Amino acid sequence: MLGSHVGLQVLLLLVAYVLCSAIGLERQARRKSAGYRTHVLVGLGSCVFTLVSAYGFGAILDPDAPRDPTRIAAQIVSGIGFLGAGVIFKGSTTVRGLTTAASIWIAAAVGMACGAGMVAVALIVTAIYLVTLLLVAPLMRKLPGERRVTDLRVVYADGTGAMRKILELASENGFTTTFEGATKSVAEDGTTLIDAELRFLGSARVEDLVPALSEVQGMRSVGLRRGLAPYEEEDDE
Template sequence: MWGVTPDIADSLQMLGLSFVLSAVIGAEREYHHKDAGLRTHILVGLGSALFTVVSAYGFAELIGDRPADPGRIAAQVVTGIGFLGAGVIFTRSNVVHGLTTAATIWLVAAVGMACGAQLPLVATAVTLGYLVLIPLLGTLTARMPKAHADSVLALRYRDGQGVLRSILSTATDLGFRAAVLDVTETAEHTVEVRARFTGKPDQHELITTLSALDGVERVAAVGEG
């Protein structure tokens, strides 16, 4: 019962390999100060490998000669990792954060499953590919030209102080083209403007910069209506 059979010895080696490979990827995420770091990736990779090993070998004595599906438990790992990855994705100011971290958790689970399925070369190659390609892809995507996008913003500012001129010139300096859609004067000596800004897809920087201008009381993204 407690003897170390060749299958068990191989499985222990693969669990050790999954620990090492998951730690390598987790260390890279930890170095970049991501929420899911070394410990999370080790647990995901090692747990995925263990589930795969249990699925392949854990029920051999129970089922006897009956047909078995070694992937019955391992297949559920993919679903479970999907829920775990969704937990690290959040939205702030219409900007989605955590997608790369969620994808990395998913990748570590796949590496762990490859180890559990006795595919050490595949798991190692994928880990090395991650370490080499991710920084390279980050550099390439940063240099790629981005398609222009439209952002419609509602702005409220104090009247008579040249604020609108400052808004338009600031937007131009940031690389946006501005077009005023409508203007409404209010009773509190303020003006509300709805304007379309065409430029970079990320409007977070635009909203933050315009909100900091003197005389601007409110900046918010709206639909064109």
């Protein structure tokens, strides 16, 4: 009895390994906190737990004893939730790791599907995952109207009203602006300079606003540093 399903169990484990490897390689290529190893281990572990719940107690329990293989599956779902939460990082305006956390859930689901013998479902889910992340997500980023965060570093002469003008230009062009910090210094000519970091949130291109900012009275320099889409991951997520 114990060895009657060994061949099938090994095959299902190998399928889980291959499919979760595909998911993990996609995350690894994007240099995410949870990469190839994590996804493979999550998938294989979920597959093993599912196989154990289905086959593991047949030899030690009375054939008439009630068994509920769904109990272990339910615990897998709960456990993966904690693991996924560990890769999510929330900043002041961004949340990183959501897609990676979701990919861990997918790896666990694929492993469970393989362990339950639902290989076709596991194959389809893996294919949909790869199509979504590799083909659809890049297209979504090209759609108009995406709100993005862009950081600007501006250096201007103190007392010239430059900051007020910067905020006016940002508002006129549909940006919400937050002040991230500033330092003071003195130029060689004795002018007090303000080196400020500003964060712009909007759907327009901040690059198109830079020329106008450069013409603001008292402005010495404008530096552009692209930020992240709010509540999205860096790569595409």
